[in-house]
Amino acid sequence: MAYDLLIKSGRIYDGSGMPSYLGDVAVSGGRIAEIGRISGGAARTIDAAGLAVAPGFIDHHTHMDAQIFWDPYATSEPQHGVTSIVMGNCGLTLAPTKPSDHDALVKSFVRVEAMPRSVLELGVPWGWHTYGEYLDALDGKIGVNVGGLVGHIAVRQYAMGEESVERAATAQEIAQMKRLVLDAMESGALGFSTNRNERHMREDGKPVGSRLADDEELFGLCQVLGELNSGVIETILGLNKIEHFKFYDRLARVTGRPILWQSLQHRWAEPDLWRQQLDAVAPIFEDGYQAYGLSHTVPLVRHFTLKNCQVFDEFPTWKALMFLPVEARREALKDPATRKKMRADFAEPRKTNFHRRWDVVQVEKCAKPENRKYAGKSVAEMAALRGQDPLDAFLDLALEENLDTVFQNANNGGDSAAMGEILRSPYVLMGTSDAGAHVQFGADFGYGTTLLGLWVRERRLLTLEHAIHKLTFHIASVFGLAGRGLLRPGYAADLAIFDPQTVGSHEPEWAEDYPGNTKRLIQRSDGMHWTIVNGRPIFANGKLTGDLPGHILRGTSYRGRQAAAA
Amino acid sequence: MGVSYIPVARAGEVSEGKMKPIELGGRQLLLAHVDGRYFAFGRECSHEAADLDTGALEKSQIRCSNHGYCFDLASGECAVPQGGPSLTTLPVEVRGEEICVKLEW
Numbered sequence: 001m002a003y004d005l006l007i008k009s010g011r012i013y014d015g016s017g018m019p020s021y022l023g024d025v026a027v028s029g030g031r032i033a034e035i036g037r038i039s040g041g042a043a044r045t046i047d048a049a050g051l052a053v054a055p056g057f058i059d060h061h062t063h064m065d066a067q068i069f070w071d072p073y074a075t076s077e078p079q080h081g082v083t084s085i086v087m088g089n090c091g092l093t094l095a096p097t098k099p100s101d102h103d104a105l106v107k108s109f110v111r112v113e114a115m116p117r118s119v120l121e122l123g124v125p126w127g128w129h130t131y132g133e134y135l136d137a138l139d140g141k142i143g144v145n146v147g148g149l150v151g152h153i154a155v156r157q158y159a160m161g162e163e164s165v166e167r168a169a170t171a172q173e174i175a176q177m178k179r180l181v182l183d184a185m186e187s188g189a190l191g192f193s194t195n196r197n198e199r200h201m202r203e204d205g206k207p208v209g210s211r212l213a214d215d216e217e218l219f220g221l222c223q224v225l226g227e228l229n230s231g232v233i234e235t236i237l238g239l240n241k242i243e244h245f246k247f248y249d250r251l252a253r254v255t256g257r258p259i260l261w262q263s264l265q266h267r268w269a270e271p272d273l274w275r276q277q278l279d280a281v282a283p284i285f286e287d288g289y290q291a292y293g294l295s296h297t298v299p300l301v302r303h304f305t306l307k308n309c310q311v312f313d314e315f316p317t318w319k320a321l322m323f324l325p326v327e328a329r330r331e332a333l334k335d336p337a338t339r340k341k342m343r344a345d346f347a348e349p350r351k352t353n354f355h356r357r358w359d360v361v362q363v364e365k366c367a368k369p370e371n372r373k374y375a376g377k378s379v380a381e382m383a384a385l386r387g388q389d390p391l392d393a394f395l396d397l398a399l400e401e402n403l404d405t406v407f408q409n410a411n412n413g414g415d416s417a418a419m420g421e422i423l424r425s426p427y428v429l430m431g432t433s434d435a436g437a438h439v440q441f442g443a444d445f446g447y448g449t450t451l452l453g454l455w456v457r458e459r460r461l462l463t464l465e466h467a468i469h470k471l472t473f474h475i476a477s478v479f480g481l482a483g484r485g486l487l488r489p490g491y492a493a494d495l496a497i498f499d500p501q502t503v504g505s506h507e508p509e510w511a512e513d514y515p516g517n518t519k520r521l522i523q524r525s526d527g528m529h530w531t532i533v534n535g536r537p538i539f540a541n542g543k544l545t546g547d548l549p550g551h552i553l554r555g556t557s558y559r560g561r562q563a564a565a566a
Numbered sequence: 567m568g569v570s571y572i573p574v575a576r577a578g579e580v581s582e583g584k585m586k587p588i589e590l591g592g593r594q595l596l597l598a599h600v601d602g603r604y605f606a607f608g609r610e611c612s613h614e615a616a617d618l619d620t621g622a623l624e625k626s627q628i629r630c631s632n633h634g635y636c637f638d639l640a641s642g643e644c645a646v647p648q649g650g651p652s653l654t655t656l657p658v659e660v661r662g663e664e665i666c667v668k669l670e671w
Contacts, residue, residue, distance in 0.1 A: 111634065112634070114631055114632050114633070198646060198647055199633065199634035199635065199636075199646050199647055200634065201634060238647055239647040239648075239649060239650065269651065300614070300615075307592055308592045308593060310593065310608060310610070310654060313608065313654040314652065316670075316671075317671045319654065319656075320669040320670055320671040321671050322591060322593070323572075323590045323591040323593060323656065323667070323669055324570065324591050324669055324671070325572075325591055326591065326592060328570070329591065332568070332671060335567070337567050338567055338671060341567065341671065353612075353651050438616075438632050438633070440620075441614070441616040441617075441632040442614060442616075442632075
């Protein structure tokens with residue numbers, strides 16, 4: 001047989017953003033051998049007619065540092081076409097470390113990333129000391145490709161012990177931290193992450209160590225990457241503020257490395273902030289430096305009826321009404337005097353999360369057949385059809401239907417025009433899945449499939465070619481992942497094969513698959529047929545295959561690579 | 567336009583420093599007893615909707631165990647990070663042996 005694997009008759013979206021085309025992809029030895037009309041035989045053939053063939057997606061913002069030990073697929077990543085993950089974000093890593101510091105690192109993961117302590121105690125097979133040993137502990141045991149950033153919190157803990165959460169570092173300690181970062185980078189780290197978020201404490205209420213780092217320390221550690229000319233610098237500063245861009249600008253200029261900052265998304269509470277953020281970052285790029293903003297693709301949609309509604313809790317009259325017993329609420333909502341008060345509540349000029357825009361609130365589902373014509377329309381549109389004022393139409397429709405009319409609203413990520421500009425921006429890096437963290441509160445494994453289903457297919461905000469570029473080569477380029485993220489001969493055969501007509505993500509659901517049968521949220525997908533890592537399927541037609549073809553993704557300053565090149 | 571007092575617990579039912587899930591008008595809330603005072607607030611964190619029943623009472627605040635957002639129990643104001651979205655709170659009055667939520671519209 002000429003090839004190990006032949007993917008026939010798919011539509012190839014090669015990750016570059018160039019127009020897609022029909023063709024076959026041949027794979028040999030884990031790499032793409034040939035693309036085009038291929039007539040040679042193969043040990044295995046996949047019929048991809050009607051399907052998109054794309055580079056596997058790269059989830060660059062995960063906290064899989066622990067989960068990857070008991071779950072080599074980092075589920076539910078393969079279900080959504082992800083073939084490579086990057087862990088070690090937000091300053092948190094499990095290496096370098098001394099045995100006496102294991103619990104200190106656990107304390108940070110438990111509180112900052114909301115991971116159950118029992119899971120970490122049961123599931124992390126400590127035994128490494130250096131960052132390189134940590135990566136080595138995973139080598140050969142993983143289904144997806146795994147790379148990592150070295151985290152400031154672990155580095156500081158290593159150099160300072162418990163003093164790391166108490167005080168600034170001395171010059172000697174900074175020098176030791178620099179050596180640790182250098183060693184991690186030369187052992188294969190893809191970059192360095194830090195954390196200055198005021199919310200980020202350890203389990204014992206002490207601030208995570210990186211928060212106590214002054215600029216001399218932080219810039220000194222980041223400059224290690226600058227001198228190596230390698231790796232990304234990932235940051236989290238807390239609530240988004242425009243003045244943060246002075247910091248990103250300085251860090252980018254001093255180090256010359258790509259800076260990753262969190263985050264931007266359209267929010268009605270501050271509807272222009274995302275634009276101000278993009279305007280603030282543009283001059284950094286125009287001057288030749290890189291500071292990429294991370295963005296969600298998943299809108300925070302609320303589905304509600306007036307029987308169970310918290311959308312209006314910021315408005316005192318509305319709030320009281322929405323807690324009344326339903327019969328009393330129904331009567332009150334009919335009362336013109338109450339409506340006058342509700343209207344006055346809305347008119348009061350002050351900042352609220354709810355946007356007070358009836359063209360944004362949607363009628364999702366009507367209970368009565370005669371009202372079903374309103375489904376899918378905004379309240380403003382529905383009111384116009386009824387010849388009513390929007391507030392009256394909103395309340396009257398709900399009252400006609402015994403308060404069972406379903407409405408929907410998204411305060412975050414719900415504005416298509418804004419989302420389009422954010423998603424298309426070259427300064428925005430797609431994906432903040434946080435996979436492996438907050439596991440009992442949410443699951444955003446499907447940020448990629450949501451991008452392809454909701455924003456590409458349904459809303460047509462960007463082309464499929466562009467979206468795939470953002471999920472693959474854009475990220476591979478920023479992270480310096482050589483030979484990945486594109487479909488080209490010689491590149492790793494990391495592939496996502498999916499149906500563009502059905503691809504999408506499900507709502508998260510509970511599973512008991514963590515150590516000790518601990519519950520966590522997983523997420524299924526639609527339309528993802530195959531996920532292939534280094535030429536070997538790990539997810540095929542709805543099931544994990546059991547194969548473990550993942551590689552450790554080591555950065556450009558990996559000393560093993562340098563030695564081999566020499 | 568009116569006022570309603572809705573009983574949600576009996577005096578002594580919620581120990582000092584503890585919370586009790588309550589339902590009001592079909593919605594889920596928590597009733598907390600802190601320093602001799604009672605506070606009623608929405609069970610969903612206003613940041614990303616995590617269940618505050620798993621949160622921690624810290625003096626007159628509740629801290630969400632998901633992302634660490636902290637809210638003032640009386641005003642609902644987001645204390646950490648300052649300027650974050652407010653938590654839904656409702657006024658509570660002790661009326662005889664009953665702990666009541668006061669609704670005024």
